[in-house]
Amino acid sequence: xxxxxxxxxxxxxxxxxxxxxxxxRGMTQNQLADLMDMDxxxxxxxxxxSNGEMGFKTLKQLGDILDVSVDTLLGNDDEVDKLKxxxxxxxxxxxxxxxxxxxxxxxxxxxxx
Numbered sequence: 001x002x003x004x005x006x007x008x009x010x011x012x013x014x015x016x017x018x019x020x021x022x023x024x025r026g027m028t029q030n031q032l033a034d035l036m037d038m039d040x041x042x043x044x045x046x047x048x049x050s051n052g053e054m055g056f057k058t059l060k061q062l063g064d065i066l067d068v069s070v071d072t073l074l075g076n077d078d079e080v081d082k083l084k085x086x087x088x089x090x091x092x093x094x095x096x097x098x099x100x101x102x103x104x105x106x107x108x109x110x111x112x113x
Contacts, residue, residue, distance in 0.1 A: 012049035017073045019047040021066040024089065035065045 022032050022043075029047070033040040036058075045051035056070075063070045067088060087098055 011051075011053075013075050014054070014073060015047040015049040017075055018043075018062060018066070021068050021073070022047075024085075025066060027066075032065065036061060 022029070029040045029043045033043045036043070042051060046054065059070055059073060063073050066073070068085070072085070087095060090098065
């Protein structure tokens with residue numbers, strides 16, 4: 001009888017986050033596995049929540065490769081992470097425009113405060 005996973009478990013939620021950000025980055029499981037120096041099956045097991053506990057070093061490495069914080073992978077999103085995610089999905093030209101706008105607001109804010 002196949003083992004049934006609790007989709008509401010912390011491991012499954014983490015796996016869903018890993019899959020989400022891997023796909024947002026346009027990466028295959030094989031590509032992520034190569035960057036993590038592990039096999040594709042391990043990535044698959046992490047994503048489906050069946051790989052057991054993950055150490056902080058592995059979690060941090062996943063976050064670095066997927067360009068998200070450990071908090072984001074753990075589902076502890078805050079507004080800054082959401083904004084960072086949106087900006088990271090923009091092309092280089094639009095990210096540059098956003099950066100210039102932010103710099104302008106910050107410069108203006110310094111004079112107001």
